[in-house]
Amino acid sequence: MLVVLTAVAAWPLLRTIYFGFTDASLADIGSARWVGFGNYYSVVMLPSGASFQDGLLVDPGWWQAVWNTVRFTVISVSLETVLGMIVALVLNAEFRGRGLVRAAVLVPWAIPTIVSAKMWAWMLNDQFGILNDILLSLGLISEKIAWTASPDTAMIAVIIVDVWKSTPFMALLILAGLQMIPGDLYEAAQIDDVPPWKVFWKVTLPLVQPALMVAIIFRGLDSLRVFDLIYVLTPNNQQTRSMSVYAREYLFDFDRFGYGSAASTLVFLTIAILTVAYVTAGRVSISGAQR
Amino acid sequence: MIAGLIKRAAFYTLVGVIVVAAVFPFYYAILTSLKSGTALFDVGYWPTSVSLVNYVTVLSTGTFLRNIGNSLLIALAVVILSLLLGVTAAYALSRVNFRGRSLLLLTILSVSMFPQIAVLAGLFELIRALGVYNTPFALIFAYMIFTLPFTVWVLTAFMRDLPVEIEEAAIIDGATPWIIVSKVFVPLMWPAMVTTGLLAFIAAWNEFLFALTFTASSSQRTVPVAIALLGGAGQFEIPWGNIMAASVIVTVPLLVLVLVFQRKIVAGLTLGGVKG
Numbered sequence: 001m002l003v004v005l006t007a008v009a010a011w012p013l014l015r016t017i018y019f020g021f022t023d024a025s026l027a028d029i030g031s032a033r034w035v036g037f038g039n040y041y042s043v044v045m046l047p048s049g050a051s052f053q054d055g056l057l058v059d060p061g062w063w064q065a066v067w068n069t070v071r072f073t074v075i076s077v078s079l080e081t082v083l084g085m086i087v088a089l090v091l092n093a094e095f096r097g098r099g100l101v102r103a104a105v106l107v108p109w110a111i112p113t114i115v116s117a118k119m120w121a122w123m124l125n126d127q128f129g130i131l132n133d134i135l136l137s138l139g140l141i142s143e144k145i146a147w148t149a150s151p152d153t154a155m156i157a158v159i160i161v162d163v164w165k166s167t168p169f170m171a172l173l174i175l176a177g178l179q180m181i182p183g184d185l186y187e188a189a190q191i192d193d194v195p196p197w198k199v200f201w202k203v204t205l206p207l208v209q210p211a212l213m214v215a216i217i218f219r220g221l222d223s224l225r226v227f228d229l230i231y232v233l234t235p236n237n238q239q240t241r242s243m244s245v246y247a248r249e250y251l252f253d254f255d256r257f258g259y260g261s262a263a264s265t266l267v268f269l270t271i272a273i274l275t276v277a278y279v280t281a282g283r284v285s286i287s288g289a290q291r
Numbered sequence: 292m293i294a295g296l297i298k299r300a301a302f303y304t305l306v307g308v309i310v311v312a313a314v315f316p317f318y319y320a321i322l323t324s325l326k327s328g329t330a331l332f333d334v335g336y337w338p339t340s341v342s343l344v345n346y347v348t349v350l351s352t353g354t355f356l357r358n359i360g361n362s363l364l365i366a367l368a369v370v371i372l373s374l375l376l377g378v379t380a381a382y383a384l385s386r387v388n389f390r391g392r393s394l395l396l397l398t399i400l401s402v403s404m405f406p407q408i409a410v411l412a413g414l415f416e417l418i419r420a421l422g423v424y425n426t427p428f429a430l431i432f433a434y435m436i437f438t439l440p441f442t443v444w445v446l447t448a449f450m451r452d453l454p455v456e457i458e459e460a461a462i463i464d465g466a467t468p469w470i471i472v473s474k475v476f477v478p479l480m481w482p483a484m485v486t487t488g489l490l491a492f493i494a495a496w497n498e499f500l501f502a503l504t505f506t507a508s509s510s511q512r513t514v515p516v517a518i519a520l521l522g523g524a525g526q527f528e529i530p531w532g533n534i535m536a537a538s539v540i541v542t543v544p545l546l547v548l549v550l551v552f553q554r555k556i557v558a559g560l561t562l563g564g565v566k567g
Contacts, residue, residue, distance in 0.1 A: 002504035004376060010437045012413025019412050088307055097303070103550055104310045105558075106481045107317055110549040114515040115538040131321060133334040155392045162315065169560070176561035185460050218404075225406035228499035233521050238398040242406040244500070251412055252504065261412040275404075 013268070019261035026255050039262035040068070056262055064238060065246040072230075073223040073243065076162045080219060081212070083163065084170030089204075091171065094177045109168040116234040120161045124148055132252065151239045158230055158240050162223070168213050178204070178210025217278060224271050243267045303526050316543070318530050324535035329530050345536035354510045355537060358517040362541075365513060366495040368436045370488045377442035377487065378480070385450040386442065386458070396447065403440035408499050410436065418505055430503040430513065434498060437492040445559060449483040450476065486559035489552055496545065510560075514541045 020039055024032030041055040056062050091102055108116065123130050126146035141224045147157040181204065189199045227244040234240045241249075247267055251260030323331065327342040333384060349355050414433055423429045428567065453476070461471050477484070502513045509517070518537050549556060 002380075004435055005399065005402060005439060007417075008414070008432060008439075009410060012410035012417055014403075015413030016409055016411070025503075073383055086305075089303075090306060090309060095306070097306075101306055101310055102311045103553060106549055106553060107313050107546065110440075110493070110546050111317060111542050112515055112545070114499055114519050115320075115542050116316070118534050118538055119316050121544070122323060122535065123316060125531075128332045128334060129532075130334050131335075164312070168313070172557055172560055188355075193388065194478060220554070221404045225408065227408065228515070231361060231503075243407065247408045248500070250410065250505070251415075257412065264406075264408045264412055267406050271406050 015259050016268075017265050019258055021262075022258045024261070025062070026252065026257050027054055030201040035258065039259045040166070040266075056259070056266060061238075061241075062246060062263065062266075065241050065243045067223060068155070069157035069226065069242040069244075072158060072226060074160070075222055076159045076166070076217060077219050077223055079163045079166045080170045081092055081216060083167045084092075084174050084215070087167060088174035088178055091175050092224075105171060108165050109142050111165070111193050112166065113228045116161060116165050117229050118275075120157070120164070121148060121180060121233055124157050124160075125273050143255075149237075154234045154240045158233055161233060162226070162229060165229075166219060166222075170219060172217070173211055173215035177208040177215075180211075181207045186243040219270070220278065221271065221275065224274065226265070243270070262280060300378070310534050312321060317546075320535045320538055320542075323531060326532060332565050340342045345532040346540070348552075349533050349536045349540070353517075353521075354512070355517055357516075358512050359541070360515050361427055361511065362496055362513040365430050365434070367494045368427070368431045369438055369492045372431065373435060373438040373442045373491050374484055374488055377446050378441060380443045381446035381450050382468070382476065383449045392466040396444070399440045400444050403444070404438050405436070407436070411500070411504060414501075415504060424505060427511070430459050430495075430498075430502055433501045433505060434495045435497045437498075438494055439493075442487045442491060442512075443474065445487050446480065446483055446521065449480060453479060483559075485552070489548065489556055490559050493545065493549070496541075 001046070011131065019032065021034060021036060022032035023035050023038070037055075039055060041057045043051050044054050047050045087105060089269050091098065091105070111119075118241055122128075124132075124147035126144055126149065129144075129147070131147070132141070132144045136144065145153055146152050185203055185207075186199065187205060194202075226242050229246065229247075230240050231269055243263070244267060245258050248265035250256045250263055251262070254260075320404045322335075322338055325338060325341050325343070327344045330340065342468050346527070375472070384392060418424050418429045418432070421432075423432065457479075458471050458475055461475050463489070496511075496513075497515060499515045506512050506516065509520075512520070514537075518534060518541070521534050521537060
């Protein structure tokens with residue numbers, strides 16, 4: 001098991017980091033030359049005496065990708081948390097047909113990402129899409145919107161699809177946390193005549209917080225490495241290109257294997273740093289709440 | 292009384308909105324897949340006529356049947372391999388005491404949360420060096436990176452809850468570690484193995500980045516890649532009907548699987564989450 005994991009994870013990771021310091025190309029990976037930090041940052045001198053900066057750290061395209069990824073992650077995970085909480089609270093209540101509702105909620109989770117991207121691409125189609133049709137007939141928009149193509153709405157489209165697809169996962173994890181809250185706490189609150197919203201803030205939320213934090217970190221890490229949804233729903237779009245899409249473009253489409261590897265390494269570093277920061281901040285806030 | 296009625300109505304409206312939002316997109320995909328010709332471009336909410344022409348086209352032209360076969364083969368191989376490795380590893384991690392065990396477990400878990408792009412370049416080199424590029428073996432091998440950590444994690448958590456007395460009895464009767472795993476643990480762990488196996492199957496069936504990168508010819512593709520790259524007759528024409536038909540074909544078995552094993556899957560997901 002450890003041998004397999006080393007072969008499939010540790011070794012490739014080290015090779016990727018190594019390639020990041022070389023000028024490897026796709027056709028002939030073996031003959032890569034060491035270029036130090038050249039892929040990250042270098043100053044190129046032209047024969048005329050002028051010079052310019054080169055490398056990932058001064059590439060506006062890279063920073064756009066970082067910004068896209070962070071924006072995507074923060075917005076969609078926040079929305080998924082709020083909606084997931086609502087769905088979990090509904091599923092936690094006793095009512096007839098709960099089993100059916102739970103089954104329905106599982107549907108988006110079960111659908112492959114590529115399929116949901118294609119399904120939504122069709123629903124969001126500018127000419128024949130049903131979403132434009134609904135919004136038009138409700139009078140919410142005055143003309144049809146090219147959701148996935150227009151730079152202003154492409155990110156909104158991506159977020160809509162991600163929220164639709166991932167809220168069930170969030171809801172299920174929160175629901176598991178809700179079900180561990182002992183029922184007598186609610187009975188006590190009922191006897192004391194505490195208003196429902198206060199019960200939510202003072203009883204439910206603090207007790208479900210550990211499960212919530214875990215759910216958020218799972219979804220956050222998943223969003224930070226997003227690739228397939230964006231690649232299929234909004235191909236070749238500057239406004240939605242994520243870090244992973246950027247790195248893969250350089251690796252395989254632009255034939256700059258070394259540069260793409262450097263970008264991959266940065267993705268890994270960024271996510272590692274954000275994870276450590278989140279876990280540290282999470283610990284602090286949890287211990288702060290206990291005091 | 293009236294306030295209670297309004298409350299109930301509001302609650303059921305909320306339930307209704309949730310159900311419609313969750314199910315409608317897939318319903319609409321089925322609806323679209325049953326339309327033919329220009330009917331495709333009339334927006335409608337109810338089925339008017341049923342035509343299977345899109346399904347026939349998808350299954351009879353191109354390599355889609357072959358792609359389904361690839362996906363099935365790869366996903367099954369991934370499940371069997373990761374369960375085999377997972378059970379033996381979980382046994383070691385939950386029963387054999389050694390230093391740094393919890394650190395090792397944490398490292399294993401963090402691997403499954405890895406950005407896959409970080410290993411893409413290295414894996415690509417490795418797969419070409421092994422000579423398995425553009426074969427199912429490449430993907431079976433690559434998918435271990437996310438199925439194995441998860442399998443090990445859940446199975447270890449499950450195995451820890453099993454009483455040690457059972458295996459002590461087996462040891463007294465002279466059973467070897469392999470006998471203990473295969474004759475004692477596997478029957479007891481059947482439920483956990485079904486859960487993790489299903490989740491591994493779904494993950495392998497849905498994966499896109501590796502499948503896109505490590506295959507070159509259309510006959511070697513898995514279904515997600517095939518659907519993503521499904522083109523039309525003309526350069527600018529997107530065959531929405533065919534895409535929706537293909538989507539429905541690959542999703543329905545998965546949906547049936549998920550709904551049949553609903554409880555097991557939810558239990559597996561939350562075990563991975565809550566104990567993580």
